[in-house]
Amino acid sequence: MKFIASSLCAAAFAALSFSAQAESAPQEAKVDLANGQAKYGACVACHAADGNSTIPANPKLAQQHPEYLAKQLKEFASGKRDNAIMKGMVATLNEQDMKDVAAFLAMQPGKAGYAKNKDTLALGERIYRGGIPDREIAACAGCHSPNGAGIPAQYPRLSGQHAEYTEAQLNAFRSGARANSAQMTGVAAKMNDKEIKAVSDYIAGLR
The missing domain is CATH 1.10.760.10 (Cytochrome c-like domain)
Incomplete structure (x- = not known):
């Protein structure tokens, strides 16, 4: 009986310890697609409402991997990726906003393109x-x-x-x-x- 009680105590302690660790561990912030869409509103003129830019000089962003998009936004903000226009555009975004915008764009279906030069x-x-x-x-x-x-x-x-x-x-x-x-x-x-x-x-x- 002592062995059983001891085992139960140990199990209870382990469960409490695990619970405490889980509570103290940093929680991954969830993305807010509505916020992402709202913040993306300033980008529509160059990249289109659904992220499928029709301007050849501006990239299509729809269906892009969100991790990649968020990384690029952070690097525009820091200057690691040098682009004066984009640096100004992301100046008002915090890190969560960037993740939200990236998640919103990742959800938009990408539109197909086509090659133009058959010779190459x-x-x-x-x-x-x-x-x-x-x-x-x-x-x-x-x-x-x-x-x-x-x-x-x-x-x-x-x-x-x-x-x-x-x-x-x-x-x-x-x-x-x-x-x-x-x-x-x-x-x-x-x-x-x-x-x-x-x-x-x-x-x-x-x-």
Whole structure:
């Protein structure tokens, strides 16, 4: 009987200890989609109400991984990603707002895009799916997936993105103007203008 009582006491103590730890552990704040939509209102002129920008210079944000979007917003705010317009736009957002906006955009269905240049389609596909082995450039598909869906929380969704925007970002990585991804800087640094343009156009048509 003493053994049973002792075991019950130990179990009760363990349960109380676990409960106390659970209560003291920081709770992950839940996203507020309504707040995200409201805060996103200031972004509509450039990125459209549903995140499917129709302006080639401005990225489509719909269906993008929320972790990636929140990271970019934080880096615009800190200046790690240099963009004067975006820095001003995010100046009024706190970290929770950024998560809410990112979550709202992630819920919006992305609209398909299309490749425009048939003459460079084969080159773009070759780079995206096989990389450029003689220059040790890995296939884009390895991180962004064969259909451009990306890998959540690690690599962004690319499918359907405006070719003009993708090309501009690859050029910015190559020149060092965009310096918030050492991995992408290393990749772009080894690519020439024709390759960047071809793979950007190919990405636009991924479904």
